[in-house]
Amino acid sequence: MPSRSIFENQVIEWISSETDDRAVERILWISQANDVVFSIALEDDKAFPVMKTYTEFIAGIEANLCKPIDWINSNIPLLEQFIDHEHLLLRDKAWDAIKDVVSDEPDCFDKKWRGVRVREVQEKTGLHKSTIYRYLRRFWQGGKLKNALLPHYYNCGDYGTDRAPGKAKRGRPRKFEDGPTGINIDEETKQLLRSGIRLFYNNKEKAPLKHAYQKTLEKFFATGFRQDGKALVPILPPPDKLPTFGQYRYWFKKELDLEDSLRSRLGKKQYALKYRPILGSSTHESFGPGSRFQIDATVADVFLVSEYRRDWIIGRPIIYIVIDVFSRYIVGLYIGLEGPSWVGAMMALANTTMDKVRFCAQYGIDIEPEEWICSHLPQKLTADRGELEGHKPSHLIDVLGVDVENASPYRADWKGIVEQQFRLINLRSIRFIPGAIKERQRERGERDYRLDAKLTLREFTQIMIRNVLYHNNHHHMQWYDRNEFMIADDILPIPRELWQWGIINRNGRLKKQPEHIVKLNLMYHGEATVTAAGMQFKGMHYGCDLALREQWFVKARAGKTWRVQVCYDPRSTDEIYLWLDEGHRFEPCTLLEREERYMNKRFEEVEDLLEIEKYQGRHQEINNMLSKIELDAHTKAIVEEAAKKTDEAMNQNQESSNQRIKGTRQHRSNEKMLNREREAFKLSDQPQVPNIPANNVIPMRREDSDDRKAPSYIPPADKLSKIKAYMIEDGEEE
Structure with missing residues (x-):
């Protein structure tokens, strides 16, 4: 066997050294003696198998006039589950027509023999001769694969290229002629449709496409406005001069940038959460x-x-x-x-x-x-x-x-x-x-x-x-x-x-800390003030053994207060924790007994209570001031009236200042005696007790001694005259 060889179904590319033109052909069949080869041109729509010699290909490869290449026909699907059922039916129909012809190799490559068999197929199937030859050509050029007989719909039109608009309306004809047919979409109209999609669809309002279509017509296709009361109503051209919603939807789907649309309608965060590609782990x-x-x-x-x-x-x-x-x-x-x-x-x-x-x-x-x-x-x-x-x-x-x-x-x-x-x-x-x-x-x-x-x-x-x-x-x-x-x-x-x-x-990543140190660092942190009344924190006072041993409260009363670092759990006011040795130790501080109203509370509850009391205090200040004003007014009125009466009495008696001061002690005694008489309890002035039945009356025993007779009643006026007489006798009144 030559050092270089060719194989059935291999694609060979021939290159002309003078013109740089190329010809590509597929090897269809090689004789067992490696002398005869049948091949077919791939880029010729009217090609048929031709016979060549094996040495011709080997010599061309060795002289670098031709070379094997990879030829992949992407239009031939390899997995049937992705092929439409109707396409499969058309493929099987074509295969049934040519399978008896292509199975006889190398006779099928002979022109005369092939012509006879094609006429038999015509009589049997009723297909046109050109159709049968097209099936054969597709089968051979496609690598002798059954799926090469699938319909070539990709050849309909210029695939991937938009047709230039003309006078004739493009697209599928309407079933009913009286319906709107739309217009030919040129580049200018496409730009208007793109702008409408960007403005009215790709936004946070998440409007439906129908609404975006309506707003696009109003903004870009209106020829003017008419006054209807206070409203300006857009004037649109006739329906046959406007793009239909179907055209709007077609160009929307054709030029859809799904990622940009989702980002615009949902936002970057929702897009990243729900629609971003999941490529990592x-x-x-x-x-x-x-x-x-x-x-x-x-x-x-x-x-x-x-x-x-x-x-x-x-x-x-x-x-x-x-x-x-x-x-x-x-x-x-x-x-x-x-x-x-x-x-x-x-x-x-x-x-x-x-x-x-x-x-x-x-x-x-x-x-x-x-x-x-x-x-x-x-x-x-x-x-x-x-x-x-x-x-x-x-x-x-x-x-x-x-x-x-x-x-x-x-x-x-x-x-x-x-x-x-x-x-x-x-x-x-x-x-x-x-x-x-x-x-x-x-x-x-x-x-x-x-x-x-x-x-x-x-x-x-x-x-x-x-x-x-x-x-x-x-x-x-x-x-x-x-x-x-x-x-x-x-x-x-x-x-x-x-x-x-x-x-x-893979160790070395875990960290170990004592449990109490972790808890201390996780708790809330703050500063307490050391005062003579205890460590004040958030309006409450705490004490601890360390503070008593080191006489913190005595020092605070004798000198100045200072602050210490503490941590606390906001769910309980019963304890706070004092930081010691730069956080390596702690000292629990308990709430003082006089602060019992704060026991078993949350810090938020105490803060709320203190704020309420502060608010009530501020609110009560106004009431206190108003009441004090009223008190001062009454006091002033009483003082003014008393001063007036005292001045009148002084003007009547004409006593000197020395005389007024000299009799102060006796005046006090006299006033005391008068007050005693006025302040004494007198039950006879109270309402009488209801009569008690006679059989319940207990008689009181009378004293027989004459020395215990009740004193006779002396009116207050007589008492005052006796006091004055006594004072005259003692030389205190002239």
């Missing part, structure tokens, strides 16, 4: 366990009842989940009634560093340490902008060394792993719990889900812990993309196995 964002945690919260679709009275419905709980991106291992959990906020996130993050055996024991669940391993902090934490935005997580970043990344608003897909867990938990357990919300919208007359609530918060937490244990230890993630090293180590895509494999092979 969250797993590739993390190197190993602890590289990145995701945290998020949701309101559980179930109603709960109270721990204290089971007939009280307390609403829906909040679920916080912290999950490792690399292994899908759930590392933190919080179930409570604290709405999605920093407090809920604080509890979930604190749970990531907590001993899980002790945590589960609080809810009556006994586990082995390897069933829930994690008690660490991550290198990076992805969260919503709500809980972990602002100054609150500053200690989480600066002190604990966790890099916080906040997702953009309305971009839940940035933390899709933890979002997916909420869906899985709902499918596994929540939807089957009494009180669960089955549908967002209840049918009319359907029973209220809230009335079916049976579980308390503690019982629901037990169920959620069981869900986490199942997920971490048994959930087989068939969709997880294991890398080649995991496959080599035969690691199953189960979160615990992925976590343990990552700890061994």
